[in-house]
Amino acid sequence: MIETYDGIILARREIGENGCYIDVLTDEKGLIEASAHGVKKINSPLLSSAALFSYATFSFSHNKTRYTVNSARPKYSFHKLGEDIDKLALASYFAQAVRACTPTEQNQLEERRGSVVRFLAIALFETLRAGEERSLEAVKAAFELRYSMILGFAPDLVACHNCGKYECERGMLFLPRKSKLVCAECFNPDFEGERVMLLPETLFAMRNIVFSPPERCFKFTVREQAVKQLAAIAEDYFLYRAERTFTALEYYKKLRGAL
Ligand SMILES: [Zn+2]
Numbered sequence: 506m507i508e509t510y511d512g513i514i515l516a517r518r519e520i521g522e523n524g525c526y527i528d529v530l531t532d533e534k535g536l537i538e539a540s541a542h543g544v545k546k547i548n549s550p551l552l553s554s555a556a557l558f559s560y561a562t563f564s565f566s567h568n569k570t571r572y573t574v575n576s577a578r579p580k581y582s583f584h585k586l587g588e589d590i591d592k593l594a595l596a597s598y599f600a601q602a603v604r605a606c607t608p609t610e611q612n613q614l615e616e617r618r619g620s621v622v623r624f625l626a627i628a629l630f631e632t633l634r635a636g637e638e639r640s641l642e643a644v645k646a647a648f649e650l651r652y653s654m655i656l657g658f659a660p661d662l663v664a665c666h667n668c669g670k671y672e673c674e675r676g677m678l679f680l681p682r683k684s685k686l687v688c689a690e691c692f693n694p695d696f697e698g699e700r701v702m703l704l705p706e707t708l709f710a711m712r713n714i715v716f717s718p719p720e721r722c723f724k725f726t727v728r729e730q731a732v733k734q735l736a737a738i739a740e741d742y743f744l745y746r747a748e749r750t751f752t753a754l755e756y757y758k759k760l761r762g763a764l
Pocket residue numbers: 665666667668669670687688689690691692
C-alpha cells in the first residue's frame with residue numbers, strides 16, 4: 506500500500522553501504538520509522554530528501570509493520586543549519602524533544618492544536634534566521650513554551666488567576682508549577698510555591714508565544730534582560746512537563762557557555 510504524508514526527518518541511522526533508517530515526523534501517523542535504499546548514491550533521487558531535517562512530501566510503501574520510502578518531494582531545505590554549529594545544536598534539540606514526545610504511528614491532529622509538522626518547520630526556519638531580529642535564546646524559549654502548549658500543557662496567561670486583572674502596577678508573578686499568573690496584590694507567599702516576578706516585557710513575550718497563530722509565535726522583540734528571564738522560565742517549564750532532559754540540550758548549552 507502506498508501512503509503519502511508531509512513530514513520532517515528527525516533522526517537518521519545508517520544501514521549497510523547505501524541505505525538508512527529515517528524517523529519521520531508526520532501529523533497523520535506520528536513518528537514513522539522507514540527504510541530508505543540507495544540514498545548515498547550520487548544519482549539517488551532521495552540523496553537530499555533523506556537528510557536530517559529534510560521537510561518533504563514523502564511517499565511510503567507500507568507493508569504490515571514496515572515502511573519504505575519510495576520518493577520524496579522536497580518542500581523546504583534546512584541544510585544551511587549545518588553551516589552554524591550553534592544553530593545545528595539547537596535544531597538537534599528540537600528534533601530530539603519532538604521525537605521523544607511523539608508516539609509512533611498515531612494520528613497527531615485530533616487532540617493537538619494544529620499541525621506539529623508545520624510548527625516544527627516554523628521553529629527550524631526561525632532557527633535559521635536567528636541573529637537578524639532575535640537571538641537563538643528567544644527562538645529556543647518560544648519553541649519550549651509553545652511546544653508545551655501543543656503537548657497539552659498551556660499556561661494560563663490571560664490574567665491574574667485570582668482577581669482577573671490583565672496587568673498590575675505592582676507587577677505580575679508567574680507560578681510555573683501551577684501554570685498560572687497572579688498579580689502582586691493577590692499574591693500570597695505562604696501558599697503559592699515557586700514563583701517568578703515577571704518583567705513586563707517577559708509577560709508580553711510569553712503571551713505572544715502562547716496566543717499567536719503558529720507563524721507569529723516566534724515573532725516578538727524584547728530586550729536582553731527579558732530574553733534571559735524568558736529563557737529560564739521556558740526551559741524549566743518544558744523540562745518539568747517533559748519529565749526529562751535531553752542530551753542535545755546539554756550539548757547546546759555547553760556550546761553557548763551556559764553550563
Ligand atoms: Zn490579582
